[in-house]
Amino acid sequence: MYNLKIYFKKPKSMKHLMSSKLLIAFVMVLCWNSVKASDFITVDGFKYYVDTTKGEATILANDYEGDIVIPSVVVFEDKDYAVTTIGKNAFKNCNIQSVILGKNISTLEEGSFMGASLRKVSFPSQLINIGKGCFKGCQSLLEVTMGDGITTIPASCFEECVNLNKINLPPSITEIGYQAFMECRNLNEIILPNSVVKVGKGCFFNCSKIQKLSISSSLMEIPGGFVNGCSSLSEISIPNSVVKIGGCAFANTPIKKIDIPQSVSLMANQVFANCNKLVEILCHAVIPPAVYDTGYSIPIFDSFENINSCVLFVPKESVDSYKNDKQWRNFLVVKSLDGGTEEQKSCSIPSISYIFGTLSFESSTPGAEYHYTINDSDVATDKYNTDGKVQLNGKLDISVYATADGYKASDKATATLYWLNAEGGDDTNNINLVKTRGVMVTTDSDITISGLNDGEVITFFSVNGVNLGSAKAVQGVLHFAKPNESIVIAKIKGNDLKIAIK
Incomplete structure (x- = not known):
């Protein structure tokens, strides 16, 4: 389309007028030809x-x-x-x-x-x-x-070509766009030639009959939703060229095993969401792949219900790194790639408390069960002595460990429950009452005494009588830093507790 503007001055004579008409006719011919x-x-x-x-x-x-x-x-x-x-x-x-x-x-x-x-x-x-x-x-x-x-x-x-079952991708292909084959529900195999360097998000989304997918060795990023919903996919091979895996890339697929090469350093959210048949992940990266920001604050393994049973294989020298990484630490079973022994998480060590007459154990491991032993040194059966006098210690030695499905047993926690004379009084019949109360002592990280009265002050001494300091109970629990002593004496309202320091 041409926008042509022609400006004429007012003709000075008939001769000029005829010249103008001829010029207009010539311009119209030019425009018609255009x-x-x-x-x-x-x-x-x-x-x-x-x-x-x-x-x-x-x-x-x-x-x-x-x-x-x-x-x-x-x-x-x-x-x-x-x-x-x-x-x-x-x-x-x-x-x-x-x-x-x-x-x-x-x-x-x-x-x-x-x-x-x-x-x-x-x-x-x-x-x-x-x-x-x-x-x-x-x-x-x-x-x-x-x-x-x-x-x-x-x-x-080819989106929604629901009956397409055969397509060849020539080696000239370098790029496949966003959702290019989405909902092609009858494709059963795809081979991405090594010429492909870029693939768009959701490229094979819901291609429900694809059983095998070979990925180009030139591809550096597996996009988000790459094979999401490919409900027949049982095998996929990731080449060493890949450094980044997008969100939900393998979500909702029945893959049983996946091999993540050492080159992968970044993974997005929900990569394996609802991969309920995935039982083995082989991750060759020495440094655990990190999650990258996709605009969603969702972990890599969100909605991956098999995380408690799926075995994670990693380099031998990286086992601890994966176990401590905030994205990977939820795997319960970690094995080294060189065939080393299984590294299974232990239950968390249970805490022991005694409050309001109730002895309690608690572990942070879900579904933990408790195995405990209580020894009372005052209990005796068919014992013998010559003077007829028995010294009562008034204490219970307690040990407990936790177990749970999928976890190793925890280490043991120990504590001592002391029975102390409390302040006495008379009943209505003027019969003197001897009252007792129990206090719990543990010496794992510090000296912890529970079962005390709120605000109660306890003083600690060495066996040589040196005052080591005092502490006050808060909400019935007292903490005192462990001194450089093997045994300390805690004085609690006329009671002396001999505490062995671990």
């Missing part, structure tokens, strides 16, 4: 846009049906024009069963065959450009043969 540089024609049922300056023609949308043979040239005004392009939406939703592309076709524009009834397509070698959504929704399409001129499969190109 318009005629392209034209719209219909030949043999095909509607064309003819670009006379380039000598090319584009097939436009029309009501097409049946078996289509695209000609190589179209004749317009006794001149041949190469048919090079299938225009945007040209065959959209048309009832066509097959198409043979002419030898001059180099471009299929956006949506050119979207929703058509095609069953089979073969691309000539000169075809180099395909628009996005080109074959989207072609639900009768069974087979696609690509020529080696194609370098990019654009976004949604």
